[in-house]
Amino acid sequence: MFTALLIEQLLNGLQLGVMLFLMAAGLTLIFGVMGLINLAHGSLYMVGAFACATIAAATGSFWLGLVASLAAAAGVGALIEVAVIRRLYDRDHLDQVLATFALILILSEGARWLFGSFPLYLDIPRQLQGAVPLPGGGQYQLYRLAIIAVGFLVAIGLYLLISKTRLGMRIRAGESDREMIAALGVDISTLYTVVFALGAALAGLAGALVGALQSVQVGMGEPVLILAFVVIVIGGIGSIKGALVGAVIVGVVDTMGRFLLPSLLALTMPAAQATTIGAALASMLIYVVMALILAFRPSGLFAAET
Template sequence: MSMILLIEQVLNGLQFGVMLFVMAAGLTLVFGVMGLINLAHGSLYMIGAFAAATVAGMTGSFLLALAASLAAAAAAGAIVEVVVIRRLYARDHLDQVLATFALILIFSEGTRWLFGSFPLFLDVPDWLRGPVSLPGGILYPAYRLAIIGVGLAVALGLWALIARTRLGIRIRAGESDREMIAALGVDISKLYTLVFALGAALAGLAGALVGAIQSVQVGMGEPVMILAFVVIVIGGIGSIKGALVASLLVGVTDTLGGVLLPVAFAQIMQPSNAMLVGSALASMLIYILMAVVLVVRPSGLYGARA
């Protein structure tokens, strides 16, 4: 394997990782602040993708499509929190899992009823089409580089929000002692609705960004939802920094594993068998990584120690 191809695959892993971060950041924020297991987070990712594809088809504007994904997912998240989630905070995790799983079915069938079963497509804008020339003679798609940039900007924005604003202070206080900040006069219900809507908006943005790479279809959020849970477990529940580091680890591990393992096994077995064994092992790598991290640090890389 050439060095250029290896660097391209590392960049692919980074792009996959920052997309996972945008998806997982909202999930870990909700999980850390509210203690809520939200299986329907992937459905909000799907809503954002469908909203973006619809608006882009109507207006031809990719930026308006991204704005629509944020607005639609945030609105859906706020409605879900007020109507359903608010009644689950005092319930055990099994009730939360069952209720949010039901939301997956409702969102999936509702989306299929509105848009049909056929996939939609979101085109990459003209100003992000084509490759960018990087040092070393590497040509890499401009849109994938843009996803990396957006993901890093989201990470910086979340850090500034959590660490440098009054709202961030309330969010951190709500994570530590929700009864105390309620006693100090903070409307905990409004705070939770805002946090849930913010997490939903990030999921919708991730769906819109990925929608220009793959098709937009019903059920697209479920596979990435599994990876998002892996990310927050590795990074530590409630840690934005942990979600970023874990997302990059998962993205690079998954991408390089799928490329390098078949090549490595081809040195000791037939190419067809090497591809089969290498691909199977590559699909397990991120779960092996999660197991190793949990053995060494049961609370995750940046999770709070009990």
């Protein structure tokens, strides 16, 4: 029974990691290419979830909702880039943080104004309902397995996009020397809009996928955003590979900590105390891990050499 539980928890950690990867990939891409700290990334996650919930409720199809979430998040992302973000590339990080924080407030209040404060209903598609048996006698929710699969597909897709295509070449070039590629005649402002919209679409996809598991409500993006920042700091800012590894580390450490720490502590102290202290320690664990990694690799695991 314990092996089954362990496998299930590992899968849970992996699923959380993959979801964080979808968020962190966009964040790190935008930071790597444009040097921009985008706090509003969590709001794009929320936009994706709301778009999916609205379209799914109107049409009855989760899949149409998923398409809508990609379109809406990419659309809102492109709009924000053209209207606001474009003016921030030459400013320092404090200005960027202030402006994108303002965007969080605007998008949150906008969503509240449009949809109200009560959570929306979004259910898992019928094809992915239920659980599948695991080796060792356990069971695992099919939908979470699907999220893991989607996450790895996106990771492979991003790898191919960045290392094999012309757009990817430009993104890499933009990362290392933006003046030079502008001088070579690449339309840098369109490239930035495309990268920003791509990052936004990934956040929107994460929002829609997770919205079906959790609750679709205003402010759902901010807690995830904090974890996504932890991920890119661990992984090395600007590195997609780092984002994937960092996300899986954070996901697995967080899940395993929540599950194992209280039972480990119970060996040395009364059960009631162990559950409370264990829960408190588990919530700190990923930050402890982050501090340890940064102590040995100050710029993250896979820092881009710049």
